[in-house]
Amino acid sequence: NTINFLFFVCYRALIFPLLIRQGKPTPFFTFVLALLFCLFNGYLQGRSLTNYATYPPGWLADSRFIIGFLGWLIGKVINIHSDHILRNLRKPGETGYKIPRGGMFEYVSGANFFGEILEWFGFALACCTIESLAFALCSLFILGSRARQHHK
Secondary structure (H helix, E strand, O other): OHHHHHHHHHHHHHHHHHHOOOOOOOOHHHHHHHHHHHHHHHHHHHHHHHHHOOOOOOHHHOHHHHHHHHHHHHHHHHHHHHHHHHHOOOOOOOOOOOOOOOHHHHOOOOHHHHHHHHHHHHHHHHHOOHHHHHHHHHHHHHHHHHHHHHHO
């Protein structure tokens, strides 16, 4: 579970920013708030999983872990694929609004947000900790509100 979390952080913090084309600048205050949230959440998840979470023998074969891991994996695939679609919406130099097509965008207007929310609820189920559930709920409320704004 810690590896899953680290994979997400590396993708979101290192890989994704290198892949996006130049877009709108992020306000510094927003950047600082996001950074503080990620640092606090990373500490909370890491500390929870390494110091307090205990799992019975055979946890990796438990249906909660398996379903949670599959939810995380499917969410991760949806998120990465949706990010790919969004990055390639416009040709270089092109501006204006475009509606994304393909993948989960055929079913939900905020497929990237949906994928990330699914990731973190899968993570929460696989970990079965209050901290991972709190993060999943925070993701739902924050990303859900962003998805609603994007949909409008």
